Amino acid sequence: MxxxxxxxxxxxxxxxxxxxxxxxxxxxxxxxxxxxxxxxxxxxxxxxxxxxxxxxxxxxxxxxxxxxxxxxxxxxxxxxxxxxxxxxxxxxxxxxxxxxxxxxxxxxxxxxxxxxxxxxxxxxxxxxxSVEVLVPLGVEAWTLDEFRYWLERASHTSFHFHFLVSRLRLHLQSNDFSVWFKEELGLERLARLTERIDICTDTLEGGQARLVALIERELAA
Amino acid sequence: MIATTAPHLVCLDDYVPILRAQEIDDLRALAKRLAGRSVQMVNSTAVGGGVAEILNRLIPLMSELGLVPRWDVITGGADFFEITKAFHNALHGVPFEPRPHDFETFLACTEQNRQRLQFDAEFTVIHDPQPVALIDARPPRSGHWIWRCHIDLSRPNEGVWEFLRPFVCKYDGALFSSPEFSQQLPIPQYQFFPCIDPLSDKNREVEDETVREVVERFGIDPKRTILTQISRFDRLKDPIGVLRAYQIVKRYDDCQLVLAGGSASDDPEGGAVLADVREAAGNDPDVHILDLPPSSALEINALQRASTIVIQKSLREGFGLTVTEALWKKKPVVASAVGGIPAQVIHKHTGLLTHSVEGTAYQIRFLLANPALAQRLGEQGHEHVREHFLITSNVRRYLALFLFQAREN
Structure with missing residues (x-):
């Protein structure tokens, strides 16, 4: 579960x-x-x-x-x-x-x-x-449920930072969210589905909502 | 007369329905690191013009976020403002032969303001060329000084720019509304968009009834097509060019033209331009030339909302906040590809860009014939403004700039 x-x-x-x-x-x-x-x-x-x-x-x-x-x-x-x-x-x-x-x-x-x-x-x-000024928001999630709570309350900029900008920092074909799902929660399928969210043909808001929906499905399973 | 909103102090939470609470939380997180730190903004007019409008809202919002902001306006006689207006036009590329006396008057007035004002803030932002020489008032080993240039510097008059440039070079950085305006300078240069306030009388939602009442009061028929340019009566806004474009459109489509302008205390040239426009319009009953007083924010709001298409046919443009205002109201915009306008009007995505009177007329006719496209451009323009050109984005950029400046040192 x-x-x-x-x-x-x-x-x-x-x-x-x-x-x-x-x-x-x-x-x-x-x-x-x-x-x-x-x-x-x-x-x-x-x-x-x-x-x-x-x-x-x-x-x-x-x-x-x-x-x-x-x-x-x-x-x-x-x-x-x-x-x-x-x-x-x-x-x-x-x-x-x-x-x-x-x-x-x-x-x-x-x-x-x-x-x-x-x-x-x-x-x-x-x-x-561009020059980046990074600021921790001071909120953290220990479980998938907590993660969903804060994700729903995250700004577009925060979502963009963790979902897209992180790819360069990580030098991976991944993003902060997928890495955490996989490495900390062992949820490889959710990590993979998250990577597939297509931000090129959707808005950031749409991408964020899609991720929330994926998490809800995972929590309900 | 329409009543403006009762003066009430707008606070950050008032923006939540427009932006989402998350964006406001982000601002608070950024500002936390700047709590208690002082900011001084200096410009040349308290009323009229985009800069004063921005500062009017920026200062209270910074204050609510825990910074200690202050806004100072330089003073000067008519001779000073005539010279700075001439400098302003010359920096936009209008031919001008500066005389030594002009520079002396400019520096003498700067000196008076230097003695009158106090400069002890950690972050000082000087707006536009009028107060630029105040950099010489910077105390040794003091805070960070930034020059914010709101005007189109892409083709500056050499004599005026050579006079101003040494002052600019003493700043820690320069902010321009478009990369096109940047110059060869030994200091870092940044792109910094101006902004509008969605809660101000000029931009807030108004009832259809109010819109109709305003339009009818000015003798405009709300049932017919309305083409509008809102701008100061300034040659660089090309009101005569708008008139010519309208006359071309009129051959094919029934329409009315509204040319509505305010005035600013630092612009002594407006009256002459207004007279020229009236003469060029002749007796056409469908051309409405409205010389509006500075207190006409709600009237401007209503005129923009009543418009079928909003035009901004500037020859030079710092940024064009009237474009931002129109996009925010989901209006299809046809505008010149000059200055900061292409940053707002992404051709075929958030409006249509043009390069001539004929092109402007053609794009107006194209939109009148394709209302579904016009609507889509307006809606995407609205989102573009929400993302980049609202006062909250401006606050965010300033916070990031101050944090970056503080980190660099």
Missing amino acids: AANIRAKRPFRFSTASYITRIDNERAMNLGQLREGLARCSDASVFYHTFQSLGRHHFLTEGFSNDFAQWVLAAVNLPGLAEQLGGLDIRNYVDLSTLRSDALRIIDEFCLAHPDDERSPAFEPFYFLS
Whole structure:
């Protein structure tokens, strides 16, 4: 019975706030986007992919990351935008692979469409990054029931931090929640189902509600 | 005359129905680490304009969160504000030949304010260019000083910027509403969105009856299409361009145009622009040019809510809080892709961006022909504002900034 299991270590909820730093790099065409993407910081890649999803989580269609949106709106290349938008951040355990894949997509496109590489954009792409300020919320869960209680009361930012941002910190194809379910409660199935929650096509609120529903099913089993 | 809400001190819990209690709890958790620490905000006007509106709500909320905030407004004569208005326009790229006398007047007024005001806070935020030189009042080994620039600095007049830049370089960081405005500076630069207050008279929910009453009082027909631009009468807001776009739309669709503007005490140019707009509009009975006093928040709210489409055809724009206000009211917005507007209007997701009079007219006609799309853009725009551009998000960003600054040192 999942409800009776008590963890050895509690789950501690945190929230994070971010300040957006303006880096001195901008792109005025696709070629410059490629160059900027090749040399920008990991923090910038993170900002324009993982954090972009968090910032625009209420848009459930046609928006995936800043690169794809800019390619669509500013250089009007919907095919390339779709390819970049197809990068599923949940498949990545490090930023260098995500960066390489984005670069490969742009390179292949430029090879096939050399005229588009230097076509001027309607508006520039600005490379940004963010500074994280992490604050523990001072609440902890020892059981799945307690976890559900606090999860229902967690902010979007807190959910985003533990569910998405944690993936990079952990260098795992997982998230804080799944790790705790598996390692502390021994609930491997719940951990696996949690990993499958698709935040790319749902809002953060929807993802959070889905996780609550999974936990309720586990508690009722 | 419509009664505004009885003055009552808005508190954080009042935002719970809008934001969820969790977001407010997060704010309290962040603020806990800053309890008792002092913050000073300095700007150039207490009434009119977006900055004063933001500070009016930011200060009480910071106070409720346990910080010790203070708001100071610099003073100056008409000559000072004429010069700062000229600087303001020049920083937006309007041609201007500064004279040595302008800089002397600017520095003399700064000196008077430096002597009048006290600077002993742990975190000092100076808003916009008017008080920027107050950085020289910073006591040695004192707290953190941040320059918050609300205006579009993407193409600044060289002479004015070269004069101001040495002052900016003395700050610990600079905050811009859009990365487009950032400059080559030796200090860290951050993107910092302005915000609106969903509980203010300008943005709170109002009854349909009130909306109708306001619209009819101004002679506007609520049953016909209403296109609206709310802005100060300022050339950079391009009211004449809006008029031209409306005239194109009018060839195809029956509609009315509302150009409604307030005024700010630091803007001496508004009267001349208003006269030009009236002349350009001629005798068209469907064009309503409304020169509203600063106490017209509820009227502006009602006009925005009554609008079919809200336009913001600015030539330059710091951020465009009138866009934020319209999006919050779920209105479809057609706006220029300048300044901070693209951060709010994500093309085809939360509104439509344009680059010309003709483009503005085309997108208005497109939305009039596709009301379902217009509604979806408005609803997504509302969510975008809830997430990023409300006063609570602004408080959160300031708290994070102060925590970061304190950690860095």
